[in-house]
Amino acid sequence: VHQAAAKAVFAHYMVGTVRQEHAQKDIDDAKALGFDGFALNIGDATQDFVSSTLSYMFPYAESVGFKLYVSMDVLLTTNGSGMGYKASSAYYQVEGKTLISTFSSGGFHDTNWTKWKTGLADDMFFMPDFDETDGYYKAADAWWDYWRDIFDGIFSWETDWPARKGYGGLTAGDVCVDVLPMKGAHNRSKPYMMARTGLKSILTQVKYGTNVYRQGDLNLVKRMQIILQMDPQPDYVQFITWNDGPKSHYIGNLWVEQNNDTQPWFYANQEFWPHKAWQPLVASFIDAYKNGKKPTEMAPQSGQVVGAMWCKTILVDSVDCGYESAVQFDEKPDGLDNGADDVWWSIILSPDAGTGWKYLVSGEEDHENALSPGFNWGSSAGKVAGAQRLQVLNPSGDVVMSATGGLYVDTGCPNLIYNSNYQVIGL
Structure with a gap:
């Protein structure tokens, strides 16, 4: 019988060229939202910026009680970079062992991974994402038999988006594809980590050699709600990502020194395309997930109402x-x-705020409806060109909060590219 681990929430963090004060700011911001730590995406570990950034992050994380662990990009490296910090009090541990993850098998076989673990004295808690391997989504016995004891737990990545080329959910927000892998892990007394994100829009060949749009829409809020309703729930949740600008799925800071390639900057930068307005929603989810609350019990970190709207x-x-x-x-x-x-x-109304609250969202026709206690979310009845607007009305009918501004919706091609990143505007 699987014994649930202590719930923890992480944000996927792209390790790159970043100034020390900016790396520390990222840690402070994430900790304030309730995150337990960062999953450090390390690609080519021979780059000087990797050792420099880790030297900033681990000592500071130790000083503020924040956790970090290595998530290897195995298409670039499997050398266990970052393990020099495994004795750090900031390195996240599961069952007394340092956690290491990946988001691909890299095409390696079981023997390759066994040899790799042996080379590191098997001194780790290994929780990878091998969801591109045959049998993963069916939790097939043959799949588990093949990988034997290589895994200490598993992590799903592609389940976080609508399906593309056979990987992902049926629709935006779908969690059905998580159920069998999680059950397979729990049946073998292993924990399961589930991914959460807003959208995936990759428009640059410079960074990733591809040009893809995968729907976000209500993906973020649907998966947050369903996770809170699941029984059993995943043991860990990972938000994808904190700072991956080129892929457009970020909720944190995009520092200029790390996100300055011309093409991705064109559609993802902190000046014109910030996503930080999602953070109050994320903070409320983290609190609810860790404390066993239902969506109707979600509450803002402070005040009576938080919320955001987003659109292309x-x-x-x-x-x-x-x-x-x-x-x-x-x-x-x-x-x-x-x-x-x-x-x-999405709007979160404090359960203590009372009744009579409403929202008004713009569209082809303005749509007004009642707000329920806790978690509310939805969409307009069609988007029109120009400024967009979301308003909250108190029980007296007064507009007390508004989300408006940002870049306007255009009938043409305002960025000269098919920019599918979101304008995310907070209340």
Whole structure:
């Protein structure tokens, strides 16, 4: 019988060129939201910035009580970089062992991974994501027999987005594909880590050699709600990501020194495309998840109401950038036509706020409805060009909070590319 681990929530963190004060600011911001730590995405560990950034982060994390662990990009390295800090009080441990993760098998076989673990004296708690391997999603006995005791737990990555090329959920927010892998892990007394994100929009060949849009829409809030309703729940949750600008799925800071390549900066930067307005929603979820609360019991960290709205600045049904060329960056992303012309929103109303609260969201027709205690979310009845708006009305009918501003929705191609990143505007 699986014994549930102490619930912990992490944010995936891209290790890159970052100034010391910025790395420390990231830790402070994440800790204030309730995160337990960062999963440190380490690619090419021979780069000087890797050792420099780790030397900033571990001592500071020790001083403030924040945790870190290594998540290897096995397409670039399997050398266990960062293990020099395994004795640090900031290195996250499970059952007294240092946690290491990945988000791919890298195409390696069981013998390769056994040899790798032996080379590190098997001194770790290994919780990887091998969801691209045959049998993973079915939790097949043959799959578990093949990998034997290589795993101490498992982590799912692709389940966090709608399906593409056979990987992912059926729709935005779907968790059905998590159920069998989690059950397979729990049946073998191993923990399961579940991923959470807003969207995935990759428009640059410079960073990743691809041009893809995978729906976010209500993915973030749907998966937060369903996780709180699951029985059993995942043992760990990982938000993807804190700072991956080129892939557009970030909730934290995008520092200029790390996110300054021309193409990704065009559609993901802190000045025009911040996502920090999602953070109050994330903080409320973390509190609810750790304390066994239901969605109706979610509450803001402070005050009576928090919330945000988000949308793309293009209209999928009409956008035609007309600048397509042999350069992949300019092409229409694979999956763009699956997008919707809506404004998505979420509001958390304190259960102690009383009744009579309402929201008003703009669209082809303004839509007004009652707010329920706790977690509320939805979409507009169609997005129109121009400014978007979300308002909260108190029981007296007064507008007490508004989300508006940001870049306008345009009928054309305002960024000269098929930019599917979100404007995220807080109340």
